[in-house]
Amino acid sequence: MTNGPIDLDVYNELKDATGDKFAVELVSTFLDEAPGMMADLTTALAGGDADGYRRAAHSLKSNAATFGACSLAELARKIELGDMPEDGDLTGVNTLQTALDMARSTLQDLING
Amino acid sequence: MVELSGNLLIVDDNKVNRLLLSRSVEMLGYRALLAENGRVAVNLLATQDVDLLLLDIEMPEMDGFEVLEVLKSNPEFRDIPVIVTSSVEGLDNIVRCIELGADDYLPKPVNKTLLKARLASCLEKKRLRDEQKRLLERFATSEVAQDLQNSGFAIGGKRAHASVLFCDLRGFTGLSEQLDPEATIELLNTFYTLMFEAVTSNDGIVSLMLGDGLMALFGVPQPLENSSQSAVQAGREMFDMIETLNTERAGEGLDDLRIGVGIATGEVVAGYAGTDNRATYTCIGSTVNLAARLEAETKITGSQFLIDQSTFDLLEEVEVARTYKRTQIKGFAEPRDIHAL
Incomplete structure (x- = not known):
């Protein structure tokens, strides 16, 4: 099942391995932390901080992979590996934000469900 | 079953990763200490007994490469095994970790079965090294033991x-x-x-x-x-x-x-x-x-x-x-x- 923003095989494996209660706690932590990572990314882009830009994308990629948010992880990986866009071009950031919003919404449903 | 024990220091700037790794090792019977970057980890090493490091690479303040360098240059920390857990891109980065003295590399998200096996093997190696060191000191004084360890x-x-x-x-x-x-x-x-x-x-x-x-x-x-x-x-x-x-x-x-x-x-x-x-x-x-x-x-x-x-x-x-x-x-x-x- 890889159609939605979250690969449920990955998510369920996480739940099985760490326990339902812990998985909920971990998802909540990610939901809390993710906006900060996006903010780091945007700030780094605006300030021309290539290292910070790459690191924020790296962090998002790593967490996205943990929860099975495959397309989010792939987008973040592209940003991590790519050059920082010139003139503060937000296209990449906006695409990432959309993918993140979708992943967060599904994850929110999963922990509520 | 062999009783598992050991203090593992988890070094990762990402909170989700820290929580997940500490949960994983605690479920395996180990104790987890946490540090959010390399600098905090190195400071912790001075005061805490640490048997193994699970080390991220990309971190602010002091990254994983720098931590490996500090460990390598300090005789007191040199024998602490390090497993790099990272989603760092590029084979050359992984090679660099191994060259800097990391014992192993586990890509993130960390596979639980692999983690269990690598932890047990690294800690067993450390236990044998510690025992060797103790024996060496008993028969050769700690200065000579140190000299042997440094120069062979x-x-x-x-x-x-x-x-x-x-x-x-x-x-x-x-x-x-x-x-x-x-x-x-x-x-x-x-x-x-x-x-x-x-x-x-x-x-x-x-x-x-x-x-x-x-x-x-x-x-x-x-x-x-x-x-x-x-x-x-x-x-x-x-x-x-x-x-x-x-x-x-x-x-x-x-x-x-x-x-x-x-x-x-x-x-x-x-x-x-x-x-x-x-x-x-x-x-x-x-x-x-x-x-x-x-x-x-x-x-x-x-x-x-x-x-x-x-x-x-x-x-x-x-x-x-x-x-x-x-x-x-x-x-x-x-x-x-x-x-x-």
Whole structure:
């Protein structure tokens, strides 16, 4: 099942391995932390901080992979590996934000469900 | 089942990763310590007992590469196993981790079964290394053990400036004839315990035990600021300890023990002598012969503590009980001044 923003095989494996209660706690932590990572990314882009830009994308990629948010992880990986866009071009950031919003919404449903 | 235990330090700037890894290792029976970047981790290492590091690479303040460099350059931390857990891109980065001393690499998200196997294997290796180190220290003094760990083992010596101390228990043969074997061994053990304490507390090493005496080195394998001062201080403590022991013995109606100490300072050749299979850290040269002769000389002169001119020259504020001018010492052509303390 890889159609939605979250690969449920990955998510369920996480739940099985760490326990339902812990998985909920971990998802909540990610939901809390993710906006900060996006903010780091945007700030780094605006300030021309290539290292910070790459690191924020790296962090998002790593967490996205943990929860099975495959397309989010792939987008973040592209940003991590790519050059920082010139003139503060937000296209990449906006695409990432959309993918993140979708992943967060599904994850929110999963922990509520 | 083997009981799992160990303090694992998880170093990751990402909170989700820290939580997940600590949960994973705790479920395996380990204790987790957390650090949010390399700097915090290095500070924690100074105060906490850590058996293994799970180390992220991409981190602010101090990244994983820098942590590996710190660990490698510090003898105290060098043997702590490190498993790099990262989603860092590029094979060259992983290779760099291994080259910097990381034991293993696990990509994130970390597979639980792999994590379990790698942790057990790394900790077992560490346990064996620790045991080897303990054995080495038991048989070779911690300084020699350190030297072996730093430079590896090779038969051969190098020239160094050092002070050599010989100490001998007087009339031991006579004493032992009056004692049963168990009591003799006990007396020797007491003697050695006290003398070792005097030597090691002054940064020397006991290089030989000779029945009822010993040879100690100051300034090799690790150089000392003033090897003469350290050796003489050790000698003084030996006499103090024997005096205390004699007070106890007097209470039990036993005879006094007496020791003689000789110290010489100068160039020596120190290193590992023997064969590749069995070798000992030792020291040779005329300085060693002179120290041995001075110790023997205490039986002739009646002064219990004799040092040579070179040792004397390096001492600060010393009171000499007596100087024997131009004394002819067996094995040495030129007569020389020796000092009794």
